[in-house]
Amino acid sequence: MKFAERFKDVKPSGMLKIFQAAEADPEVISLGIGEPDFDTEPDIIDEAARAARAGFTHYGPVQGLPAVRQSVCDYWDRRYGLKSTPEEVQIMAGGIQSAYLALQALLNPGDEVITAEPCFGPYFDQIYQNQGKVVHLATTAEEGFMPSAESLERVITPKSRVLMICSPSNPTGRVMDRARMEGIAKVVEKHDLIALSDEIYDALVYKGNHIPFASIPGMKERTLTMGGLSKSHCMTGWRLGYAIGPAPLIRVMTLLGANQTYGINVSAQMAAKYALDNHDHKTAERAKIFFERLSYCSDRLNAMKGIKCAPPEGAFYLFPDVTGTGLSSEDFAWRLIREAKVAVLPGGAFGECGEGYVRLACTRSMDDLVKAMDRVEEFAKGL
Numbered sequence: 576m577k578f579a580e581r582f583k584d585v586k587p588s589g590m591l592k593i594f595q596a597a598e599a600d601p602e603v604i605s606l607g608i609g610e611p612d613f614d615t616e617p618d619i620i621d622e623a624a625r626a627a628r629a630g631f632t633h634y635g636p637v638q639g640l641p642a643v644r645q646s647v648c649d650y651w652d653r654r655y656g657l658k659s660t661p662e663e664v665q666i667m668a669g670g671i672q673s674a675y676l677a678l679q680a681l682l683n684p685g686d687e688v689i690t691a692e693p694c695f696g697p698y699f700d701q702i703y704q705n706q707g708k709v710v711h712l713a714t715t716a717e718e719g720f721m722p723s724a725e726s727l728e729r730v731i732t733p734k735s736r737v738l739m740i741c742s743p744s745n746p747t748g749r750v751m752d753r754a755r756m757e758g759i760a761k762v763v764e765k766h767d768l769i770a771l772s773d774e775i776y777d778a779l780v781y782k783g784n785h786i787p788f789a790s791i792p793g794m795k796e797r798t799l800t801m802g803g804l805s806k807s808h809c810m811t812g813w814r815l816g817y818a819i820g821p822a823p824l825i826r827v828m829t830l831l832g833a834n835q836t837y838g839i840n841v842s843a844q845m846a847a848k849y850a851l852d853n854h855d856h857k858t859a860e861r862a863k864i865f866f867e868r869l870s871y872c873s874d875r876l877n878a879m880k881g882i883k884c885a886p887p888e889g890a891f892y893l894f895p896d897v898t899g900t901g902l903s904s905e906d907f908a909w910r911l912i913r914e915a916k917v918a919v920l921p922g923g924a925f926g927e928c929g930e931g932y933v934r935l936a937c938t939r940s941m942d943d944l945v946k947a948m949d950r951v952e953e954f955a956k957g958l
């Protein structure tokens with residue numbers, strides 16, 4: 576069969592190959608998957624069933640049910656002081672759809688999208704699929720793997736249109752501080768960029784409080800905040816996310832969404848509303864568990880030969896430096912899964928500046944993590 580010229584070379588990502596290798600061997604402890612190991616809480620599931628029985632079984636508004644959009648506003652206001660209105664919110668099929676629709680709404684062919692790297696790998700394909708051009712903004716461990724105003728300024732061209740940032744970050748688990756955000760905000764404003772701020776890990780911050788990029792003065796009108804319930808409420812399979820942004824942008828994204836998904840499962844939306852309104856205490860409990868796991872693993876990694884790891888700041892990831900082992904991150908990940916039966920992801924999958932690092936997701940029980948760290952330690956010793 577012939578496919579569109581632009582998509583004829585579409586390939587599964589390198590990450591997928593590691594996931595497949597991990598799944599194929601039951602002895603492997605996978606620290607590869609960026610998904611909480613906790614199930615959705617039963618009362619959230621009950622609410623979806625109640626809503627369906629109460630008649631939430633029909634098409635809903637494409638932008639999302641107004642009451643659910645209000646709950647998104649309340650959640651961000653209550654927790655982080657970000658004020659918005661339901662007309663500035665769109666409910667999405669996962670946070671991932673927010674980025675897709677935003678890029679579709681904003682880009683002309685050849686427009687440049689600056690990705691602060693290392694970053695969530697799907698951004699690259701999303702930019703390509705929406706005819707944009709990726710401009711790689713590399714960061715370093717010394718700057719906490721977060722972009723600076725100066726490094727951003729250096730990659731700006733007349734074609735620059737969008738900046739993609741993510742804090743807490745996947746893959747690094749690092750968090751951007753306010754001073755850095757303020758510096759970046761000045762550049763965004765100066766060059767009339769739109770910021771796509773991926774804040775899907777908002778509920779998992781261990782260093783101060785989460786700061787929405789849109790709350791930095793001048794940024795509300797040029798930022799799309801991308802969020803969702805996958806990580807905060809352990810609802811990955813429900814495919815429930817949202818975007819908060821300027822109403823004119825949300826209007827266009829809603830029109831595009833009408834031809835794509837025609838809105839989001841309405842009983843699932845009601846479950847999301849219930850979760851957003853009632854589960855702050857549960858998200859805090861889980862954040863505590865993730866922090867304990869991350870702290871344990873980073874301490875263990877730091878005691879290993881050739882491995883250095885920054886203390887956890889956010890999300891459920893660690894991004895240790897493995898250059899001291901003498902292996903590339905690809906070789907480290909493949910040898911680790913084959914020889915020690917632990918799956919991690921090579922840092923280069925998240926942008927070139929991730930080379931020399933690997934991503935560990937602490938999304939397994941403490942017992943599994945103890946076993947996994949014992950195995951990594953033995954592996955590192957034998958190199």
Ligand SMILES: Cc1ncc(COP(=O)(O)O)c(C=O)c1O
Pocket residue numbers: 609668669670671672695741744745773775802803804805811814815816
């Ligand atoms: C940084 C980042 N953004 C977006 C997503 C997509 O999440 P969702 O399940 O809400 O589509 C993920 C999932 O791994 C992620 O890590």
